[in-house]
Amino acid sequence: MSDALSEHDKGLHLRGVKAGYGETVVIEGIDFDLKPGATLAVLGRNGVGKTTLLATIMGHTARHGGHIHFDGADISSYPIYRRSAIGLALVPQEREIFRSLTVEENLIVAARPGRWTLARVYEFFPSLASRRRNRGDQLSGGEQQMLAIGRALMGNPTCLLMDEPMEGLAPVIVDAVLAGLDRLKREDDLAMILVEQHARLALEFAQDCIALDRGRIVHRGPSRALLDAPHLLAELVGVGGGGDRKA
Numbered sequence: 613m614s615d616a617l618s619e620h621d622k623g624l625h626l627r628g629v630k631a632g633y634g635e636t637v638v639i640e641g642i643d644f645d646l647k648p649g650a651t652l653a654v655l656g657r658n659g660v661g662k663t664t665l666l667a668t669i670m671g672h673t674a675r676h677g678g679h680i681h682f683d684g685a686d687i688s689s690y691p692i693y694r695r696s697a698i699g700l701a702l703v704p705q706e707r708e709i710f711r712s713l714t715v716e717e718n719l720i721v722a723a724r725p726g727r728w729t730l731a732r733v734y735e736f737f738p739s740l741a742s743r744r745r746n747r748g749d750q751l752s753g754g755e756q757q758m759l760a761i762g763r764a765l766m767g768n769p770t771c772l773l774m775d776e777p778m779e780g781l782a783p784v785i786v787d788a789v790l791a792g793l794d795r796l797k798r799e800d801d802l803a804m805i806l807v808e809q810h811a812r813l814a815l816e817f818a819q820d821c822i823a824l825d826r827g828r829i830v831h832r833g834p835s836r837a838l839l840d841a842p843h844l845l846a847e848l849v850g851v852g853g854g855g856d857r858k859a
């Protein structure tokens with residue numbers, strides 16, 4: 613990891629990032645790089661700062677120190693809309709779709725020109741196509757999650773941040789969402805950060821991983837190595853290696 617970032621460094625680079633809410637610091641000393649098209653799993657127990665990390669990349673928190681560069685620009689002080697405009701998108705933990713709008717309206721309000729169009733999102737998530745005239749509050753949990761991901765894609769990001777997309781979904785729906793993410797990885801040059809309590813699923817999906825504890829990175833490396841070290845994994849994410857659902 614080099615300290616001197618050039619203007620031409622594509623991808624996402626965090627250096628010494630310290631952030632939280634108001635005066636409160638939640639994450640500290642966060643350093644990592646994510647190249648274009650690369651995938652990163654973010655692991656850790658409840659309350660260690662995973663959501664805060666994604667929120668900080670997107671500009672939703674108070675920054676207390678450090679720098680965030682994206683595709684050569686120092687975005688540390690950018691407001692949220694400018695971060696979206698240069699290619700970052702967040703699928704929040706609460707999904708936050710518009711419940712009174714239809715599926716199609718939810719997608720259209722998020723649209724920016726690019727490779728992702730309504731037709732491509734519908735081709736990608738066929739169950740959304742068949743629900744296009746349904747309102748957000750008439751969807752199942754799995755459909756809402758697909759809509760939240762589809763809406764992020766409509767913004768034509770180059771880096772997608774996903775906060776526990778599998779949370780609360782039935783196993784068969786988890787498989788459908790995972791299949792969609794796998795296809796995204798294969799067919800689109802999209803960098804992705806996946807926060808997950810289901811650590812094994814996340815590690816099987818992402819090339820590299822970091823684990824947080826009390827707001828700091830306590831482990832980093834290739835996902836494969838952590839899958840091969842179940843005791844270390846259990847130590848980082850809790851008993852059972854995070855294969856179980858959140859209590």
Ligand SMILES: Nc1ncnc2c1ncn2[C@@H]1O[C@H](COP(=O)(O)OP(=O)(O)OP(=O)(O)O)[C@@H](O)[C@H]1O
Nearest residue numbers: 633636638656657658659660661662663664665705
């Ligand atoms: N809006 C907020 N204002 C103040 N403190 C907050 C806020 N959101 C989260 N926190 C605190 O920041 C810490 C980290 O929370 P965060 O939501 O980032 O954890 P997490 O790892 O995403 O947890 P979970 O696995 O439950 O989603 C917690 O102590 C939490 O209470």
Ligand SMILES: [Mg+2]
Nearest residue numbers: 662663664705
């Ligand atoms: Mg969270």
